[in-house]
Amino acid sequence: MTTKVITVSNQKGGVGKTTTAVNLSHALTLRDKHVLLIDLDPQGQCATKLGMDSQMGTYYFLTTQPGSSSEITFVRQWIRDTGRDYLHLLPGNSMTAAAQMMLSVQDQPISYIKELLKIFSKDRLDYIIFDTSPSVGGLQERAIWAADLVIIPTATEFASLDSLSKTVTTIHTLRDKKNWKGGLLGILPTFFDGTNESRDSILDLQATFKEKVLSPIHRATVLRECWSEAKTIFEYASGTRAAEEYRSLASLVLKY
Numbered sequence: 001m002t003t004k005v006i007t008v009s010n011q012k013g014g015v016g017k018t019t020t021a022v023n024l025s026h027a028l029t030l031r032d033k034h035v036l037l038i039d040l041d042p043q044g045q046c047a048t049k050l051g052m053d054s055q056m057g058t059y060y061f062l063t064t065q066p067g068s069s070s071e072i073t074f075v076r077q078w079i080r081d082t083g084r085d086y087l088h089l090l091p092g093n094s095m096t097a098a099a100q101m102m103l104s105v106q107d108q109p110i111s112y113i114k115e116l117l118k119i120f121s122k123d124r125l126d127y128i129i130f131d132t133s134p135s136v137g138g139l140q141e142r143a144i145w146a147a148d149l150v151i152i153p154t155a156t157e158f159a160s161l162d163s164l165s166k167t168v169t170t171i172h173t174l175r176d177k178k179n180w181k182g183g184l185l186g187i188l189p190t191f192f193d194g195t196n197e198s199r200d201s202i203l204d205l206q207a208t209f210k211e212k213v214l215s216p217i218h219r220a221t222v223l224r225e226c227w228s229e230a231k232t233i234f235e236y237a238s239g240t241r242a243a244e245e246y247r248s249l250a251s252l253v254l255k256y
């Protein structure tokens with residue numbers, strides 16, 4: 001079986017990466033897909049947003065050399081059952097930053113994370129989804145290189161469009177210079193609120209990225225509230241527009 005890898009990335013903070021990674025993961029499991037969400041952000045928020053403890057699973061994933069079956073078993077032991085059917089999490093915490101440091105000191109190849117994903121080859125996963133941290137660096141680049149598809153959430157305000165171009169440049173560089181075979185699923189406008197500023201920023205995005213601009217996720221208080229309840233949008237407010245928008249994103253992913 002083939003496992004599709006999706007990386008959610010934007011070096012700008014607070015644009016909805018984790019919200020997207022967590023809700024997209026849950027949406028895919030509700031369509032009977034088996035999903036492993038991997039938290040590459042030292043903030044460890046994927047776990048807390050799912051009502052779980054942040055842990056050093058990602059650290060061990062990134063630093064254990066999977067040479068033998070016992071090492072593979074060791075890393076796989078850090079996969080946590082989220083209590084939701086088909087949804088599994090490799091939780092991260094602040095130690096992920098230490099792993100990132102080691103990676104850059106060791107000057108590991110761009111294929112480093114893709115190679116490590118072989119650890120999960122027996123887990124019968126339909127999707128592996130990476131949530132990444134708001135910075136550029138070795139981890140983000142290698143997570144993009146490991147991806148079949150990349151989603152770039154972008155808040156619909158001018159300030160965040162500037163930083164978007166840096167993430168897009170990274171993608172182009174990886175494709176042109178590092179032989180990356182994956183592609184951009186799309187730019188996901190977030191915090192859309194129908195104001196002129198919001199509309200203009202979508203027009204700006206479309207002028208540059210054309211059909212790669214996905215349907216926006218509206219600014220929605222429920223998306224903020226559900227985190228304090230440690231629930232996904234489908235558990236907290238399944239009948240809302242926000243839930244529908246993340247269901248649509250999952251439908252789009254399923255077409256690839």
Ligand SMILES: Nc1ncnc2c1ncn2[C@@H]1O[C@H](COP(=O)(O)OP(=O)(O)OP(=O)(O)O)[C@@H](O)[C@H]1O
Binds near residue numbers: 191217219223224
């Ligand atoms: N569409 C939305 N409407 C309203 N609030 C949202 C929306 N999307 C995300 N939020 C809220 O905005 C905050 C930032 O979102 P999130 O943590 O997903 O961003 P992030 O890009 O992962 O941030 P970081 O770069 O720090 O990892 C959170 O409190 C989240 O609940």
Ligand SMILES: [Mg+2]
Binds near residue numbers: 041131132133
């Ligand atoms: Mg985040």
